[in-house]
Amino acid sequence: MKILLIIAGVLLIALSIAAGLIWVERRLLALWQDRLGPNRVGPFGVAQVIADTVKLLFKEDWVPPFSDKPVFIMAPGILMITILLTFAVLPFGPNFYVFDSNIGILFFLGNSSLGVYSIVLGGWASNNKYALIGAMRASAQMLTYEVFMGLSLMGVVMMADSFSFCTIVEAQKGGWFIIPQFFGFVVFFIAGIAETHRLPFDIPEAEGELIAGYHSEYSGFKFGMFFVGEYLGITLISAIIATLFFGGWLGPSFLPPVFWFLLKTFFFIGLFILLRASLPRPRYDQLMKLGWKVLFPLALINLIVTGAVLIFLK
Amino acid sequence: MNIFFYIAAVVAIISTIMAISGKNAIHSLLFLILSLLAVSVIFYLLNAPFIAALEVIIYAGAIMVLFIFVTMMLNVGIENKNGNKLTNPRKWIVSSILAAILLVDFILALKNVPASPSVDQVILPKQVGISLFSTYLLAVEIAAILLMAGVIGAYHLGSQKKKVTHRFLEKK
Numbered sequence: 156m157k158i159l160l161i162i163a164g165v166l167l168i169a170l171s172i173a174a175g176l177i178w179v180e181r182r183l184l185a186l187w188q189d190r191l192g193p194n195r196v197g198p199f200g201v202a203q204v205i206a207d208t209v210k211l212l213f214k215e216d217w218v219p220p221f222s223d224k225p226v227f228i229m230a231p232g233i234l235m236i237t238i239l240l241t242f243a244v245l246p247f248g249p250n251f252y253v254f255d256s257n258i259g260i261l262f263f264l265g266n267s268s269l270g271v272y273s274i275v276l277g278g279w280a281s282n283n284k285y286a287l288i289g290a291m292r293a294s295a296q297m298l299t300y301e302v303f304m305g306l307s308l309m310g311v312v313m314m315a316d317s318f319s320f321c322t323i324v325e326a327q328k329g330g331w332f333i334i335p336q337f338f339g340f341v342v343f344f345i346a347g348i349a350e351t352h353r354l355p356f357d358i359p360e361a362e363g364e365l366i367a368g369y370h371s372e373y374s375g376f377k378f379g380m381f382f383v384g385e386y387l388g389i390t391l392i393s394a395i396i397a398t399l400f401f402g403g404w405l406g407p408s409f410l411p412p413v414f415w416f417l418l419k420t421f422f423f424i425g426l427f428i429l430l431r432a433s434l435p436r437p438r439y440d441q442l443m444k445l446g447w448k449v450l451f452p453l454a455l456i457n458l459i460v461t462g463a464v465l466i467f468l469k
Numbered sequence: 470m471n472i473f474f475y476i477a478a479v480v481a482i483i484s485t486i487m488a489i490s491g492k493n494a495i496h497s498l499l500f501l502i503l504s505l506l507a508v509s510v511i512f513y514l515l516n517a518p519f520i521a522a523l524e525v526i527i528y529a530g531a532i533m534v535l536f537i538f539v540t541m542m543l544n545v546g547i548e549n550k551n552g553n554k555l556t557n558p559r560k561w562i563v564s565s566i567l568a569a570i571l572l573v574d575f576i577l578a579l580k581n582v583p584a585s586p587s588v589d590q591v592i593l594p595k596q597v598g599i600s601l602f603s604t605y606l607l608a609v610e611i612a613a614i615l616l617m618a619g620v621i622g623a624y625h626l627g628s629q630k631k632k633v634t635h636r637f638l639e640k641k
Binding site for chain 1: 493495496499502518519521522523525526529530531534535537538541542591593594595
């Protein structure tokens, strides 16, 4: 019974944050661009989210006749499933998690590598050249950034001596991992932006060049799933950064642990939005060059140095 | 545990059959991914969570994405023109005989080997790492050399001199 309540709580938190982010992002972008943003519907425009959801639900759900129908319908679902599954292994509080897996980080990496299929298959099944170009860019970009996304976390794993998220949070009681693992954090953060294909790394959907990239042909609720999936991805990456590098739910005891966890998560969500507001999109080859020639060696050096220091201190 | 094992095994077998009998290349690849995921579930049930995770990350997540990437680029997904050739029963004779011999061999071998004790304790990533870098060090290093050769080969094939395509910049 308790586990069902926790599952419902985790799903509720994740989905309501992701949906609410659509409004938060528009308001924050407006703030940084000296505009007002959506402020008409409800107090401060909060009900804009509900209006948008109702609009998406009532739009025509068009499946193109030239598409590969089963794959086209399946693709947005894969994105939602892989991201929501990862929330199961994240500890929201000391006893507030669905499943404390002893391969937690690997579970996250596996799910994020399965998430690539959603974008690739969505683009391919649309049978549209712009969607296909978007899908190809996405598969190359996400495969590249996955490699050192995993490598950058291995320093944390070595220091905590475990793949389990709960153990890693406990191991940070003496001090957050952001200080010894600063380069790991930098690499993971950049790889996280590329994995969620957010601006500045949104070249799979680059609306200036590719209409809407891989989801050009999607409409109605299926588009909504891609859209919410992107925000779920941001929430997930922010929550993982908070858990692995900033002590998760640890914090002064005058507030409940869940609050600290959500506060840290919201800080990184804000950072994601600020990056969107301030940075231009790099070219495709520049993105690849940055990945293989800067971040990959940095992740490897971080791994080797962490290992050497740990052996030296033993 | 048993019932989960049989569910995963049935899913793996059915999806593999669908993968080799389908005519649409991408659909076949998707069934193959499903089969790999089912095998990963079996590994997990056999108390090997680390291998289960690697199966998903490496096979289902990385290698199969490359397969799909290539299939997408070559655009053979929608219509496979060689599909009818494979359904010709004559093509199957030799391979079926060889597979049958292997199956008989396997069953006889299984009969003679004493049943291995089922692993009760969960094998954690740490134990796998320690045995990889002590007992199986040689195999790890050989694999590393093979991968290095692959990387150098790919670098050699992929590298090319910078081409100038603008007519004013061309050197005559």
